[in-house]
Structure formats: structure tokens, C-alpha cells
Amino acid sequence: MSGKTGSIVQFRFDAEVIHWRGPSPYFFAPIPAHYGEEIKQVAKLATYGWGVIPVEATIDGVGFRTSLFPKDGSYLLPLKDDVRRKCNLTAGDSISAVIAIRLRG
Template identity: 55%
Template sequence: MELVFSGQVIEWRGPSPYFFVPVPEEESADIREVATMASYGWGVIPVQARIGEVSFRTSLFPKEGGYLLPLKTAVRGPQGLSAGDDVTVEMTVRLQT
């Protein structure tokens, strides 16, 4: 499943700060339809994503009926991304076979 969406980088200030892009509701609904074929446990969904020139693998975190795309420093750093920045995400949900 391939998706393209735009969103704003948010910061979660827990014990360790972390950055995410919330997946919009429409795309989250599409992901929920294939979640059982994609998740390898705890509701996380493996994806291949691209923001700008940076391509990366990660897993979506389920949150309040939607999903959050985590952004490691290796993804944010080269593009100078921080909380509040708008980004376009190209993402492929990696289905388990």
C-alpha cells in the first residue's frame, strides 16, 4: 500500500523528546484496513518512507485511532526539520508475507 500525505512535525516531550508526523485520518483509515496483514505486534505498522531526499524504514505507532510516523535525528538532521515544519511524506506499508 502506497500513500502520500502532508503533515506537520510535532514533538513529544516524554522522558526522551521525540518527533513525529501524524498520519491524516483518511490515510490512517486505509492503514487500519490492512493492519492485521502488516503489524508484527503491539499494533505497530512497518513502513518505508521518504521525506525530501531522505528514505528510511521505521514503524508507525498507533495513537488514538490514528498513527504517528517517527522521525529520527538521521531523518530530520539532513533537512533541518524541527517541530512545526510542514512536510510531504511518501510512504509504503510493508505487508507481512
């Protein structure tokens, strides 16, 4: 479900936590592809460059700020270690998340 309220676009989605084992290991929640298309439509009004989009996210009542990273036509929601500890999350866990994108202008 997505909604636009004033200068904020909000999305609620379910995802499975993945572990990126690259040179800088990190945990992410992949944004479903159909939301990726909607996010692309507002990206120019929210991004500060390099294709990353600042968001406010909430998982299990834990709120945090981060930036979405583009990946394979959609985006990844980075899960900070502090958030993962508070929510007791690791790779393979299912989450329900809400992200809010503040639009400029």
C-alpha cells in the first residue's frame, strides 16, 4: 500500500532480510518491484545524488533514517546494526516495514 500525503510519499511492504556479503557486508530489506517503479517516479524530488533516496523507516515500532539504494530496477532498504539488534533481525527473517519519502519543493 502506498499513499501520498502533502510532501510525503509513504509505502508499507513485507520483505525478507538479505545479507550482502560484498566488500562491506550489510543487511538489507529489498523493496518489492512494484513499489520500485513508484519510487522512481518521485526520486528526482527526493534524491540528493548518486541515486540514493533518503527515507524515514519503521520496523516493529523502531524508527530510523537511512537512504534507499537502487538495485535491479527497485531499491534496497539498509538495516543498521542498531535497528537489527532492537528488532532481533538477521538474514532470512521476514519483516513488515513502512518507509516515508519527503519530497523537496
